[in-house]
Amino acid sequence: MDGSQLLQLVASGLVTGSIYALVALGFTVIFKSTDAINFAQGEWVMAGGMIGAFLHASFGLAPLLLLPVCAAAVALIGLVSERLAIHPLKAPTPMLLTLITIAVAITTRAAITLVLGKAPAGLPSFSGSENVAVFGATLPPQALWVFGITLLVMIGTHYFFQRSLLGRAMRAAAADREAAGLVGINVSRMAMWSFVIAAAIGAVAGLIITPLTLTSVNAGLMLGFKGFSAAMLGGLGNLHGALLGGLVLGLLESLSAGLLSSQFKDAVAFVVLLVVLFLRPAGLLGRASTERA
């Protein structure tokens, strides 16, 4: 194993890690506003890729144009899911919400299967096909798109929650429902927006990874589960934790596959994750004292 191979492993770990970070970001947004783990997140990632591949194959839409279109389409799925399955709930508890999102995930996957079929689907790279050399590692051009778009989404989300009126209202509702209600924030509407935003972020993740890995209706399960793990690793409910957790998980997988064993890469990644969890129970960036018995 020489330096350039190691660099290659790091680079490919960062690519998968970026995707995990985006999926984790979706989990974080919904967790902050509802305290629920959204099992439909992975299905939204899959939906983004599948819808994108379909639009490209049928109407020849350019991949970059697909970004806003798919994000809007999947955001609509998130909106409808929240209004039909979450909003009517009279006495929501995090556990019940989490269980409902499992049902929503099953429904979403079945609906996508019915409309778009089971066959794996792909997309061309957003630009060019020549590999690029970056710091001694060779990367497909799509990897650079993944880095760039992930960074943009992260910065955009950060500014949205720090600066915009809606974002700050959502943070207020997440921090204290009653107080937010008292100052005139429609708390249930904020939960709806969190579903819309998380779905749109998921769609972007699914779309930008499809040129590298293909996608199929079953891809959402694994991506959702990895994204959830990344969110936990970074500290659930923490936007920067989602980024850090995603990148760390991607690197762990890539390095353990390359240096130790590709069969056991998931096991190695999760042993490390458990150790982190036991040593820092609230994740890498979480406050440690809050969730310890």
Next chain:
Amino acid sequence: MAEPDPSRGARRSYAALGAVWALLLLFPLAAPNNFVLNLGISWFISLALAGSLNLLMGYAGQISLSHAAFYGLGAYASGVLSAKFGVSPWLGLCAAIALTAAAAFLIGWPSLKLRGHYLAMATLGFNVIMSVMFVELRGLTGGPNGLVGVPSLSLFGWEIGADIRFYLFAWVVVGLMMLLILNLLHSRMGRALRALSTSELAAKANGIDVHAVKLGVFVLSAVMAGIAGFLYVHLNNFASPENFDFVASVMLLVVVALGGTGTYWGPFLGALLHVVLPEALRAFSDFEILVYGISLVLVLLFFPAGLSGAVARLGRLVGRGGGR
């Protein structure tokens, strides 16, 4: 609500369990063929899984996403020993119990200091690690294709095949488990469980060693899942890793919730769904899975307390005519 004499409630639960279990003896007579009889056996196994998970989740209030891993550990422990090394399945049962207990103790000790989603994540992580082992330790487990050639059980020279004899065997084993759970709930331990699921702080203040009680229940429920795995592997003479992955753990959680979390009879109903749904889903078209997903949403929306809650509500509606 006035709590009358607690021992009277206990007596009624024991009587009800006895009655249900006696009725279950009649099922083989009513079952038209071996396929339906096998569904009955699967129901016993699902009940052992749902009942033990409910003990942990419903009564102790601890979310576990590794129940399928313990189920698999029990299945593979006894299955591998008997299929690859010719060890008697009864020794395999001892190994399954010892291994699930040891694994549950080791993972439970640090995990149960975590709460809520962090506990869910830790147990989920353990399930993933076990799944990788089931698939990748190919020499022992047969890898992704599954473990084949697991012998059936035999007792005093009688082979307990997949028929009425296995039904009776499962009837005894799972009956003992459900009796044990009922005993536990009506013991000092059961009251400690309910106390700590309401408020850990208050439980601690009353002298309950919260961590020890949680760990005890976690190990017990894992061992029960391991025994369910032992039943499964010798019933089917086969074990396949996808039955024990984290998706299976999530589905068990759904099964317990659909039945009614924290109610003794909830898992009885949940296990019924657990047996019928996968059978149906295997043959389901995509459209029917869509209908299934939507009905799952509807059940959770309208009966958040699960099916047993819905039945109890119906009972109260009927009962209202006769008094109060």
